[in-house]
Each structure stands twice: as C-alpha cells, then as structure tokens.
Amino acid sequence: MPNNRTTSASGSSRRHGYFWVEAGVLLVFWFLMSGKFDPVHIGLGLTAVGIVMGLQHRLPIGPRDKADQSLMAHSFRFPLYLPWLAVQMIKATWQVAVIVVSPRINIDPCLVEFRSIQQHSVAHVTLGNSITLTPGTLTLQIDGDRYRVHALTSRNADDLLEGAIPSHVSRLFGGSGEGAVCEGRKFKHEEEA
Amino acid sequence: MSLVQDIVAASLIVAGLLIMLVGSLGILRLPDFFTRTHAASKVDTTGIIFLLAGLAVFEGPTQAMGKLLITIAVIMLANPVAVHALARAAWNYGERPWSNGDDSGGRKSK
Numbered sequence A: 001m002p003n004n005r006t007t008s009a010s011g012s013s014r015r016h017g018y019f020w021v022e023a024g025v026l027l028v029f030w031f032l033m034s035g036k037f038d039p040v041h042i043g044l045g046l047t048a049v050g051i052v053m054g055l056q057h058r059l060p061i062g063p064r065d066k067a068d069q070s071l072m073a074h075s076f077r078f079p080l081y082l083p084w085l086a087v088q089m090i091k092a093t094w095q096v097a098v099i100v101v102s103p104r105i106n107i108d109p110c111l112v113e114f115r116s117i118q119q120h121s122v123a124h125v126t127l128g129n130s131i132t133l134t135p136g137t138l139t140l141q142i143d144g145d146r147y148r149v150h151a152l153t154s155r156n157a158d159d160l161l162e163g164a165i166p167s168h169v170s171r172l173f174g175g176s177g178e179g180a181v182c183e184g185r186k187f188k189h190e191e192e193a
Numbered sequence B: 001m002s003l004v005q006d007i008v009a010a011s012l013i014v015a016g017l018l019i020m021l022v023g024s025l026g027i028l029r030l031p032d033f034f035t036r037t038h039a040a041s042k043v044d045t046t047g048i049i050f051l052l053a054g055l056a057v058f059e060g061p062t063q064a065m066g067k068l069l070i071t072i073a074v075i076m077l078a079n080p081v082a083v084h085a086l087a088r089a090a091w092n093y094g095e096r097p098w099s100n101g102d103d104s105g106g107r108k109s110k
Helices: A009-034 A039-057 A066-101 A121-133 A152-164 A164-173 B004-028 B032-060 B065-093
Strands: A111-114 A137-143 A146-151 A184-185
Touching: A009 A039, A009 A164, A009 B065, A066 A121, A066 A152, A066 A164, A066 B004, A066 B032, A066 B065, A111 A152, A111 B032, A121 A146, A121 A164, A121 B032, A121 B065, A137 A152, A137 B032, A137 B065, A146 B032, A152 A164, B004 B032, B032 B065
Parallel strands: none
Antiparallel strands: A111 A146, A111 A184, A137 A146
C-alpha cells in the first residue's frame, strides 16, 4: 500500500506536469457540460477550474509513485469495465427479483472471508464495488487485502470464492489474476470464533 | 422523434420503475438489515440506470444525453460505495446477519 508519499524534487516536478493535465481535463469537462463559448461562460469555467485546482492539491490523488503510474497506464481499460459491470448488475437484479417475488423467500445467508492480491488500492476499491454489485454478494469490510462479504445464498458465496470476479479486477489493473482469492472460507456468523 | 425511439425509451423507463418496485418489495419482505441492503443496493441501482437510460434514449443524440450517460457512470461507481459504507457501519455497530432458523430478525446485542 503506497502510504509513504514523498515530496522529493523529482516527485514535485512530475506533480507539476500533472497539474496542467488535470486542469486541462477539468476545463474540457466544463465546456462539454456548458456547451457555450461566450466570454461569460469561458470566464466562469476558468474561475471554477482555478478554484478547484487551488483546493485539490490537498487531496492525495495523482501519480506520486510507481504503483500510481501503473494505475494511470491501465486507466484506459476502465470504460471496458463498465459494460461488464452492467451485465453483472442485471444478473444480480434478476436474482434478487426472483427471490423477492416468490411466495416463500428462499435464502440462506452466510459470510465469506478471503484475501485478495491486487496491484493498487484503487483495484481494491473496484473489487469491493464489484462484489457489492454482482449477484448475491455485499462487501462488509475491507481491511488491507482482507475482505468480509455477506452472501445472500450459499451458492453465491461459492461463486465468489471461485474467483472469477477478483481475477477479472486484477487483470483490469494489469495484474496476473494469480492470488486474486486466497485463504477463502465460508461460514455462518454463529460459527465465528 | 421517431416512434421506435419513443417505444424504446418508454420500455426502459417502465422497466426501471418495475425494477425499483421489486427493490422496495425486497426491503419490506427480506428478514434483516444485510439482506434488505442486497435489495436496496443492487436492485435500486439497476432501476435508476434503466430510468436514466430511458431518458437518454428519449433525448436522442444531444448534449443532455451525454450528461445522462455521465450520470449513469457516476451512479454505477458511487452507489456501491455508499452501500458498503452503510453495511460496514452496521457490522461495526454489532449488527449480525440473519441465518436460516434464526428468529431474532438479525438483532443481536453487542
């Protein structure tokens, strides 16, 4: 986990270049949203971008170490992730709909714990989100690389532990997908020591 | 504005509303906090996305459609984070999941 952010000379100069990239992206986004190019709107846009850039240097975002650079290099794959996620969400909705509409609610909730090796903390966030939106699973806690997940049925828990989703996220961020699920176990909360 | 466009838009919006109805039903029928969160998170997110997609089709290729598509992407990324924050808060507070043969409705003392 990249916690020790350094402010070395090379780090700040790379940071400096990134400042203009970010300001440019924000300004383009402003024009996309406003769609107007008269002096008033351009002035408002420049002011808004100025205020945001003045405030954002406090936020720990932007490439500051190797892991962050690798994240930036893989960010172009992110739009590919959304359609995959959309398909998972429709499946998940269908499953919950079938459970809710059937006369007798047929669920068997259990908990799942596992460790997942991912390249970057953003990959962990993405995996947590993906688990929440995929069929029958809900991320309860992420502690470093340890996950605790609530599963609606025993079958959903088994599907998660098979590891298709964690390794998909791992590959999305340039990982090998190896170790995406390890030390996995499924249990009922009464059995917890 | 063609007829096909209207039909597709209306179908998506009606589908979104039905999905959200199912989500509400789930919140009422499921036994405990965590299972209800399953209904509230996945189902409502999908419902809103269907609704917004319907509006985007209704708009056609305009600037408003672009804004709606960006809204959809933001909801897909932000909703699960909010749901996770709720679920984690409940877990840390001492809420424990309901399981089959448990009559307490998931309410366990700390």
